[in-house]
Amino acid sequence: MSKPLILVTNDDGVTAPGIKMLVEIAEELGEVVVVAPDSPQSGMGHAITLNTPLRIHKTRAFPDLQAYECSGTPVDCVKLARHVVTKDRKVDLCVSGINHGSNAAINIIYSGTMSAAMEASLEGIPSIGFSLLDYRYEADFAAARGHIKMIMEHVLKNGLSKGSLLNVNIPKLPTEEIKGIKICRQADARWQETFAEATDPRGQKYYWLTGSFVNDDPGTDTDVQALEEGYISIVPSHHDLTNYEALKHSSLKELED
């Protein structure tokens, strides 16, 4: 039986430490193809490049692999991986990350890591985004190595339901303090934001986004709660943004007449 084909991508760029760990684990499980941005792309959400051409070439970051760096966004990388690099082959799994920082709760919306994973799921590829709750460059991506491998093995074996992807977040803890895995819903947490206002060397005013994360969600079944308790959170996610509750109960129906 041939080895499964695993696509690895991220949003922190092909030279980030997080993707290195993911590639190492993926190599133990199958044949690896890497297509990742040539520069950091945090906060790019589901952006795609429409008005400029894309460049892609072999990267020195993984000299022994079929590994490419791309001038576009994380979603562009997945599209190029699917339609150019792996063109006529079936991709068995896409893993994105390991992101430097949380993608729990509302962060999924802004995250290039998760958007790359979602794009793969749109292409029918079982797909997982991994994030570690540690923004530092020297974060310990190895602590959850065993858990990450177990999750990837599970998805390779069982697949995921159509259009589904997994949002996996890992607490900033040493291996022995990680309590296990919890399957959760996305917390209804939010960013309380402000803008730092300053003046540049040419005397022009500018603004820079800053903020703090606030969890108002009282639920005990959320990703944020699981992470606070020391668990790895997994939220099965999808691309259907319909608010079915609102669809059923909304006064909008009046507009149909």
Next chain:
Amino acid sequence: MSKPLILVTNDDGVTAPGIKMLVEIAEELGEVVVVAPDSPQSGMGHAITLNTPLRIHKTRAFPDLQAYECSGTPVDCVKLARHVVTKDRKVDLCVSGINHGSNAAINIIYSGTMSAAMEASLEGIPSIGFSLLDYRYEADFAAARGHIKMIMEHVLKNGLSKGSLLNVNIPKLPTEEIKGIKICRQADARWQETFAEATDPRGQKYYWLTGSFVNDDPGTDTDVQALEEGYISIVPSHHDLTNYEALKHSSLKELED
């Protein structure tokens, strides 16, 4: 009673014809503030600007209004509108668009127009994204003028449930052929994509995204179906990407042990 405060934004840029129509309608309903990108930002999804500062200044595009153009993405515009421009005031409604082109089905994920509307909904502002199924610069944005105003009036009067926003798409039809409004779910349609491959004047290969829209969704209750029948589609949407079906039935629960 004071007039409602209406924030208008888009992703095609502050000089696009679509936003002009939306501003005209909004002015009939309340006090208008415009904060829109200073250049086209189609396909930016929920991207935010983290690594560079943002600039914002009064725009000549709407000389008689509190109107600003911003160097960032559509989501940046809404954040700046909320935290800098309208800082201590309550915004009663945010409208985004009118987008030049469809944001039905999966397009919502890639759309700067819809991401701007979603960002406003995250801030607790009732929010609507409008899109016309006509990519042309000279598209007829006036055909659905009456419907757009009716939808805005409905939301100003009734509000929306917490975290909800509306994805409104308008068929490319003259006024008398628009059949009415349908409240729908998001179609499970997708893009079948390819990359045009070419060589630049310096001999370097490049790729450019292209594709066609495919609707595999057999449902008669979808936005794509309503639009094909000549209706304006409204999908109540939200930011919770949890796949609750997968959460209930998934074999992932095995990983919890």
